Amino acid sequence: MKIVVPVKRVLDYNVKPRVKADGSGVDLANVKMSMNPFDEIAVEEAVRLKEQGTASEVVVVSVGPAKASETLRSALAMGADRAIHVVSEDEVEPLAVAKILKGVVVDETPDLVILGKQAIDDDSNQVGQMLAALLGRPQGTFASKVEMDGASVLVTREVDGGLETVRLALPAIVTTDLRLNEPRYASLPNIMKAKSKPLAAKAPADYGVDITPRLKVLQVKEPAQRSAGIKIADVDALIGKLKELGVA
Amino acid sequence: MTVLVWAEHNGVALKDATLNAVTAAAQLGAVHVLVAGFGVDSVAAQAAQIAGVEKVLVADDAAYAHGLAENIAPLVVAVMADHDAFVATATTTGKNIAPRVAALLDVAQLSEILSVEGPKTFTRPIYAGNAIATVESSDAKLVITARGTAFAKAEATGGSAVIETVSGAGESGLSSFIGAELAKSERPELTSAKIIVSGGRALKDADTFAATILPLADKLGAAVGASRAAVDAGYVSNDYQVGQTGKIVAPEVYVAVGISGAIQHLAGMKDSKTIIAINKDEDAPIFQVADFGLVADLYTAVPELTGKL
Numbered sequence: 175m176k177i178v179v180p181v182k183r184v185l186d187y188n189v190k191p192r193v194k195a196d197g198s199g200v201d202l203a204n205v206k207m208s209m210n211p212f213d214e215i216a217v218e219e220a221v222r223l224k225e226q227g228t229a230s231e232v233v234v235v236s237v238g239p240a241k242a243s244e245t246l247r248s249a250l251a252m253g254a255d256r257a258i259h260v261v262s263e264d265e266v267e268p269l270a271v272a273k274i275l276k277g278v279v280v281d282e283t284p285d286l287v288i289l290g291k292q293a294i295d296d297d298s299n300q301v302g303q304m305l306a307a308l309l310g311r312p313q314g315t316f317a318s319k320v321e322m323d324g325a326s327v328l329v330t331r332e333v334d335g336g337l338e339t340v341r342l343a344l345p346a347i348v349t350t351d352l353r354l355n356e357p358r359y360a361s362l363p364n365i366m367k368a369k370s371k372p373l374a375a376k377a378p379a380d381y382g383v384d385i386t387p388r389l390k391v392l393q394v395k396e397p398a399q400r401s402a403g404i405k406i407a408d409v410d411a412l413i414g415k416l417k418e419l420g421v422a
Numbered sequence: 423m424t425v426l427v428w429a430e431h432n433g434v435a436l437k438d439a440t441l442n443a444v445t446a447a448a449q450l451g452a453v454h455v456l457v458a459g460f461g462v463d464s465v466a467a468q469a470a471q472i473a474g475v476e477k478v479l480v481a482d483d484a485a486y487a488h489g490l491a492e493n494i495a496p497l498v499v500a501v502m503a504d505h506d507a508f509v510a511t512a513t514t515t516g517k518n519i520a521p522r523v524a525a526l527l528d529v530a531q532l533s534e535i536l537s538v539e540g541p542k543t544f545t546r547p548i549y550a551g552n553a554i555a556t557v558e559s560s561d562a563k564l565v566i567t568a569r570g571t572a573f574a575k576a577e578a579t580g581g582s583a584v585i586e587t588v589s590g591a592g593e594s595g596l597s598s599f600i601g602a603e604l605a606k607s608e609r610p611e612l613t614s615a616k617i618i619v620s621g622g623r624a625l626k627d628a629d630t631f632a633a634t635i636l637p638l639a640d641k642l643g644a645a646v647g648a649s650r651a652a653v654d655a656g657y658v659s660n661d662y663q664v665g666q667t668g669k670i671v672a673p674e675v676y677v678a679v680g681i682s683g684a685i686q687h688l689a690g691m692k693d694s695k696t697i698i699a700i701n702k703d704e705d706a707p708i709f710q711v712a713d714f715g716l717v718a719d720l721y722t723a724v725p726e727l728t729g730k731l
């Protein structure tokens with residue numbers, strides 16, 4: 175069984191994003207970039223399936239600028255076998271990413287594609303569902319548990335009311351939620367080993383995908399700032415405030 | 423413009439999220455509501471009463487009973503032939519279905535819009551709400567998820583829409599529903615609660631969380647939320663999580679107990695009208711957004727507060 179895992183290079187989740195003064199976007203110059211946290215979980219899940227003997231090969235894919243190869247190397251260091259880098263210095267919207275990934279899936283014919291549920295930069299939460307649609311395959315989004323079961327996969331999904339389990343015919347698309355697993359740190363020997371794992375460079379045109387944006391960003395601005403209020407002395411003062419607010 | 427709104431329901435009753443989507447849709451054009459499910463006459467009747475809804479389209483089929491995106495998306499795509507936009511609230515259901523519809527229509531999706539600025543222009547949060555983008559679509563049709571807290575609820579009654587039947591391809595054979603473990607609670611629902619009491623990692627374990635947070639929530643008639651750390655550590659189940667990747671809430675009063683205020687948590691609650699924080703660390707980032715901050719050990723402050731209320 176082969177697994178494809180798409181990974182995105184994003185602003186590290188610990189870094190506070192700063193909006194550029196000209197309102198054109200978020201400043202990404204000289205800030206720490208990392209693998210999207212949900213994608214680390216996706217890589218971890220795939221690598222575990224390989225370690226259990228369920229999967230035979232894990233292929234990671236990233237669509238993005240030259241530096242995205244670093245993200246792919248991190249995934250290889252976690253245990254993925256090889257990488258495909260679809261190079262684009264321009265921003266690629268979720269629909270075009272899904273179209274490129276469709277091309278990769280058609281070439282690779284994996285049984286499972288595991289993506290993150292959401293990239294923490296654009297917060298779109300779209301690519302997995304779009305890929306499933308374009309391939310005409312089932313989707314198990316927001317997964318907190320993935321169990322292979324013959325020609326199908328059981329996915330436990332985190333939904334607003336609690337948990338829901340669905341059975342999907344393979345090949346299937348799964349997107350990860352935070353509690354699926356705890357991603358490992360790559361060991362130094364594995365980081366060294368990752369340097370010699372295969373990494374193929376491709377272009378969106380290799381998959382016949384037009385990446386012209388459909389959405390025009392007119393402006394990016396800071397949200398309305400909340401200012402810090404006051405410190406209150408004790409519980410009695412707090413009760414006073416709750417009374418003023420009409421809730422106590 | 424004619425807009426198709428996704429009716430969120432549990433098979434028996436319409437959910438409030440539908441009312442938020444109707445408000446967002448009404449800013450774009452005439453509102454039709456799609457009720458897809460199995461044995462959903464009562465839901466359709468309810469949808470027909472929403473103020474401002476012109477038409478209710480009902481797709482009644484066993485294939486639609488559990489909202490499986492594989493079955494629902496082709497239905498929505500078929501109905502979209504006569505509509506210009508599809509709007510769902512950004513719940514886990516809306517987020518599951520809408521992108522599948524968008525890809526089948528070959529259009530970009532606008533996720534979690536906060537406002538309608540023009541017929542094709544919207545604002546939406548990016549980077550956990552640390553930036554707000556104004557985006558304009560160039561697609562012929564729009565597929566939108568709307569943040570519930572950003573759009574007031576439409577009036578649930580007062581309307582008298584016509585009800586029509588529609589049908590789709592039905593069962594895709596790609597997926598099946600096995601079961602659900604849905605939390606049952608007498609408490610108000612998080613996303614529509616007026617008051618929320620949330621607990622964080624400081625609550626130690628499930629029993630301590632229950633013994634500390636629940637009595638306070640009961641006294642205040644509040645819904646209960648949690649940070650991801652509390653959910654991860656198993657103090658409460660996932661449906662309590664507030665934040666960038668959990669639920670987005672905007673109650674009148676949000677009480678954060680033993681929560682540090684990581685940006686991912688703030689992303690889910692910083693639009694609350696009044697924020698109260700109880701934390702023993704006076705430098706905790708939560709105090710930078712709290713209207714009222716009490717620097718105290720929660721194990722003395724919370725029982726005292728509960729006792730005196």
Ligand SMILES: Cc1cc2nc3c(=O)[nH]c(=O)nc-3n(C[C@H](O)[C@H](O)[C@H](O)COP(=O)(O)OP(=O)(O)OC[C@H]3O[C@@H](n4cnc5c(N)ncnc54)[C@H](O)[C@@H]3O)c2cc1C
Pocket residue numbers: 187211212294621622623624648649650651652663664665666667668669679680681682683684685686687690700701702703706718719720721
């Ligand atoms: C991709 C991603 C998505 C995420 N999404 C979310 C999300 O949606 N929601 C979310 O909440 N988090 C999310 N997180 C996690 C987030 O980064 C933080 O780790 C988390 O919010 C911390 O939870 P906490 O405040 O409960 O714990 P901590 O940060 O550990 O804070 C505990 C606080 O309790 C205080 N405290 C301890 N003991 C006491 C006491 N006795 N009395 C009073 N105060 C006390 C401490 O001073 C501290 O401030 C996400 C992280 C990632 C990587």
Ligand SMILES: Nc1ncnc2c1ncn2[C@@H]1O[C@H](COP(=O)(O)O)[C@@H](O)[C@H]1O
Pocket residue numbers: 180181182183210212213216235236237238266268271288289290291292293294296297298299300301302
């Ligand atoms: N440029 C990209 N390259 C590879 N994978 C991506 C890319 N963008 C998004 N993805 C995948 O799709 C998931 C959801 O992203 P999004 O829909 O943008 O929130 C991510 O967690 C990744 O797994």
